Amino acid sequence: MPDKIRAVITASEHYVPDYVLTNKELETLVDTNDEWIQSRTGIKERRILKDDDKATSFLAAEAAKKILESRGIEGHEIDCIILATVTPDYLFPATACLVQREIGATNAFGYDISAACSGFLFALSTGAMMIESGRYKKVLVLGADKMSSIVDYTDRATCIIFGDGAGGVLLEPDTENTGNGIIDYIQHCDGKESELLCQPGGGSKNPTSEKTIEAGMHYLKQEGRVVFKKATESMAGVSVEIMQRNNLTNDDVDWFVPHQANERIITATAGRMGLTMDKVMLNIAKYGNTTAATIPICLSEWKNKLKPGDDIILASFGGGFTWGSIYLKWGFSHE
Numbered sequence: 001m002p003d004k005i006r007a008v009i010t011a012s013e014h015y016v017p018d019y020v021l022t023n024k025e026l027e028t029l030v031d032t033n034d035e036w037i038q039s040r041t042g043i044k045e046r047r048i049l050k051d052d053d054k055a056t057s058f059l060a061a062e063a064a065k066k067i068l069e070s071r072g073i074e075g076h077e078i079d080c081i082i083l084a085t086v087t088p089d090y091l092f093p094a095t096a097c098l099v100q101r102e103i104g105a106t107n108a109f110g111y112d113i114s115a116a117c118s119g120f121l122f123a124l125s126t127g128a129m130m131i132e133s134g135r136y137k138k139v140l141v142l143g144a145d146k147m148s149s150i151v152d153y154t155d156r157a158t159c160i161i162f163g164d165g166a167g168g169v170l171l172e173p174d175t176e177n178t179g180n181g182i183i184d185y186i187q188h189c190d191g192k193e194s195e196l197l198c199q200p201g202g203g204s205k206n207p208t209s210e211k212t213i214e215a216g217m218h219y220l221k222q223e224g225r226v227v228f229k230k231a232t233e234s235m236a237g238v239s240v241e242i243m244q245r246n247n248l249t250n251d252d253v254d255w256f257v258p259h260q261a262n263e264r265i266i267t268a269t270a271g272r273m274g275l276t277m278d279k280v281m282l283n284i285a286k287y288g289n290t291t292a293a294t295i296p297i298c299l300s301e302w303k304n305k306l307k308p309g310d311d312i313i314l315a316s317f318g319g320g321f322t323w324g325s326i327y328l329k330w331g332f333s334h335e
């Protein structure tokens with residue numbers, strides 16, 4: 001018997017809204033062009049949740065329902081819902097509670113994690129620790145963001161980047177002792193430059209008022225160039241570090257799952273890890289940056305190609321700043 005319970009991924013699904021916002025359409029909103037957007041970011045289009053009455057909980061619940069269905073379980077079997085987001089339906093209650101209601105997870109508790117683009121990564125390690133503790137058997141880990149709700153569609157520096165979407169996984173104990181599951185994680189935050197990527201209004205520092213709205217403080221702000229440099233250094237650094245401390249060579253790594261913020265950051269990171277791009281999950285062209293959702297959307301989209309035991313590294317960088325990496329062995333075959 002192994003002395004430690006390992007948390008293994010047993011289902012992986014995603015949901016994106018139907019509406020496709022193309023670079024061409026953005027050209028009609030701001031002074032930009034398809035060539036600039038594709039060459040600077042790799043993005044061709046993104047999905048937008050158009051219904052005004054639907055929010056992040058809707059996206060997350062759709063992904064969660066697919067997880068229940070693919071695993072063949074019901075909502076009441078879930079012990080805990082951890083939801084990573086920076087676009088909660090409300091400041092409180094937690095969006096996880098709204099998902100709990102929607103999927104009938106009557107025996108679950110849940111809460112949100114706010115770590116911007118690293119949210120899913122931090123939520124996954126938290127969920128893994130819950131399973132490892134032996135106390136919980138089924139933890140739903142979701143990453144969901146309706147970025148269109150905080151994007152200023154008159155600001156060309158940010159509106160071309162973001163999209164809406166959700167993804168998630170189910171974590172369970174590795175009862176068959178396969179050795180698969182979440183093996184290692186490295187996580188960081190550094191608040192020295194928090195204001196370089198943030199939503200300044202709406203919180204307790206700048207509560208919503210006529211003044212904050214006039215100043216556009218309810219919108220996401222980003223100093224793109226500085227964040228780009230930090231993101232590249234940090235994501236590459238932490239990905240190489242997790243390989244080294246687990247004695248993984250580039251041949252050992254089957255897949256790399258980077259946060260999808262900019263294709264140039266991803267190729268630079270893969271280069272530092274010594275990986276060829278055929279091992280890198282890359283779908284930024286279709287969805288842009290969906291913040292907490294990028295990594296679980298990738299896992300879900302690639303699951304037909306993944307085999308139990310595949311060595312996978314996840315890595316992220318985001319507002320906070322927050323960054324980290326996870327080393328895991330994939331847990332299931334998807335038919």
Ligand code: UT7
Pocket residue numbers: 031032033036037040041117156157160161223224225226227228229231260261262265289317318319
């Ligand atoms: O997800 C969490 C973390 N976030 C990131 O990792 C994002 C990191 N940053 C980036 O991905 C990039 O910095 C951006 C995609 C945001 C911007 O790309 P860049 O290559 O860093 O461009 P820049 O901000 O240095 O701007 C270069 C030029 C500027 O013009 P001048 O000053 O050189 O005349 C901008 O005004 O490009 C201009 N520009 C644009 N032109 C056409 C900025 N946005 C646009 C645009 N279309 N949408």
